Amino acid sequence: MTDTTLPPDAPLYIVLNAGSGASEKEERRAAIEEVLTAAGRRFFLHLVEDSDKLDEAAIAHAGQACANGGILVAAGGDGTINAVARQAVKHGCPFGALPQGTFNYFGRTHGISEDLSEAVHGLLAARIRPVQIGSVNGRIFLVNASIGLYPKLLEEREHDKKQYGRSRVVAFLSALKTLFQPHRRLRLTLEAEDRTLHLRTHTLFVGNNRLQMKQVGLTEQAPEVADGELAAVAPKPAGKLGMLGIVLNGVLGRLGDTGDVVTFGFRRMTVRTPFYGRRRIKAAVDGEVLTLSTPLHFEALDGRLRLLVPPASRPEASP
Incomplete structure (x- = not known):
C-alpha cells in the first residue's frame, strides 16, 4: 500500500504511560514537549499515572483526534502502544508510536527510533502507511x-x-x-x-x-x-x-x-x-x-x- 502525507499542522494527541519512576516520567514528558514546542507543533499530552485508566485516556483522545483532524500517539511499551492503537483503529484516525518498552518489537519493525527525541522528530516528518495487524476474538x-x-x-x-x-x-x-x-x-x-x-x-x-x-x-x-x-x-x-x-x-x-x-x-x-x-x-x-x-x-x-x-x-x- 502507498504511503500518504499528513497536513503539517495536524495536532498530536499523545497518551504517555508514566512508566516505573517519577524521574523517568518527567524526563519523557520533557523530551516530548521540548521537541514539539521548538517545532511549533500543536499538541495535547496526557500523562497516565494509573495503568487501569489507560483505556479511558486512549478513548478520550482518539475521539478528540478524530473530531479535530489530529493524530493519536502512544508513548510506552508494546502493551501501551496496543491499547492506544486499538482506539485509533476503532475511530479511524492516524496513529503514531513512541516506543519506550523493553523489547519494542513493533516500533523497531517499522523503523521508529527507540530514542524518544529522535522518535518525536520522526513524527514531525512522518507519512501515513497502512500496516497489517492481527485480531483474536475481535481484540487486535x-x-x-x-x-x-x-x-x-x-x-x-x-x-x-x-x-x-x-x-x-x-x-x-x-x-x-x-x-x-x-x-x-x-x-x-x-x-x-x-x-x-x-x-x-x-x-x-x-x-x-x-x-x-x-x-x-x-x-x-x-x-x-x-x-x-x-x-x-x-x-x-x-x-x-x-x-x-x-x-x-x-x-x-x-x-x-x-x-x-x-x-x-x-x-x-x-x-x-x-x-x-x-x-x-x-x-x-x-x-x-x-x-x-x-x-x-x-x-x-x-x-x-x-x-x-x-x-x-x-x-x-x-x-
Missing part, C-alpha cells in the same frame, strides 16, 4: 497473541520485574523459573483455511512481527507476515529439560533448526480447546494477559492501522 494485536505457557510466563515476568526491575536479563531468568514450574499441555484443534491440525503443546503462539520471528530463528520456517498472513508457532510436547532446550535455542536464534516446532501461515484460523465445560482461557495479547471465550478466532487484518512512519522507513522492511 500488533506483535503477538498466545495461549498456554506464554501467558503464565508473562504473569510471572511482571511479578519479577516489580521486584528486580525491568531488563532483558530479568525477563530471561523469570522465563527459566517458570519453565521449571508444573504446567499442563494443551490439546488443540486448529482449523486454518485448507488444513486442520490436532496438536498437543505447552503453548500456541501467533505472531505478526517478522523481527521477533527472526530473532528466535524462525525466518525460514515462518511465513512473511507482510504478505497478509499471521504465523502460528507451537512447540512439540517436551519435558522440562526439553522445554529449556527449546527456549535456549530461541535465545540463540536457532529455534528453526531443532525440528521441535510446528509453524505455518494463515489468514484466518479457529482454535478449539476440549475443556469439557470450561469456555474461557487465558491469552496474552501484546504482553497483556486477558481471559477470552473459546473457540478462539484469529484473523490477519491487512492495512487496518494507519501508522505514522519516519521518512527513512521502508514498508515492512526486514530488520
Whole structure:
C-alpha cells in the first residue's frame, strides 16, 4: 500500500504511560514537549499515572483526534502502544508510536527510533502507511497473541520485574523459573483455511512481527507476515529439560533448526480447546494477559492501522 502525507499542522494527541519512576516520567514528558514546542507543533499530552485508566485516556483522545483532524500517539511499551492503537483503529484516525518498552518489537519493525527525541522528530516528518495487524476474538494485536505457557510466563515476568526491575536479563531468568514450574499441555484443534491440525503443546503462539520471528530463528520456517498472513508457532510436547532446550535455542536464534516446532501461515484460523465445560482461557495479547471465550478466532487484518512512519522507513522492511 502507498504511503500518504499528513497536513503539517495536524495536532498530536499523545497518551504517555508514566512508566516505573517519577524521574523517568518527567524526563519523557520533557523530551516530548521540548521537541514539539521548538517545532511549533500543536499538541495535547496526557500523562497516565494509573495503568487501569489507560483505556479511558486512549478513548478520550482518539475521539478528540478524530473530531479535530489530529493524530493519536502512544508513548510506552508494546502493551501501551496496543491499547492506544486499538482506539485509533476503532475511530479511524492516524496513529503514531513512541516506543519506550523493553523489547519494542513493533516500533523497531517499522523503523521508529527507540530514542524518544529522535522518535518525536520522526513524527514531525512522518507519512501515513497502512500496516497489517492481527485480531483474536475481535481484540487486535500488533506483535503477538498466545495461549498456554506464554501467558503464565508473562504473569510471572511482571511479578519479577516489580521486584528486580525491568531488563532483558530479568525477563530471561523469570522465563527459566517458570519453565521449571508444573504446567499442563494443551490439546488443540486448529482449523486454518485448507488444513486442520490436532496438536498437543505447552503453548500456541501467533505472531505478526517478522523481527521477533527472526530473532528466535524462525525466518525460514515462518511465513512473511507482510504478505497478509499471521504465523502460528507451537512447540512439540517436551519435558522440562526439553522445554529449556527449546527456549535456549530461541535465545540463540536457532529455534528453526531443532525440528521441535510446528509453524505455518494463515489468514484466518479457529482454535478449539476440549475443556469439557470450561469456555474461557487465558491469552496474552501484546504482553497483556486477558481471559477470552473459546473457540478462539484469529484473523490477519491487512492495512487496518494507519501508522505514522519516519521518512527513512521502508514498508515492512526486514530488520
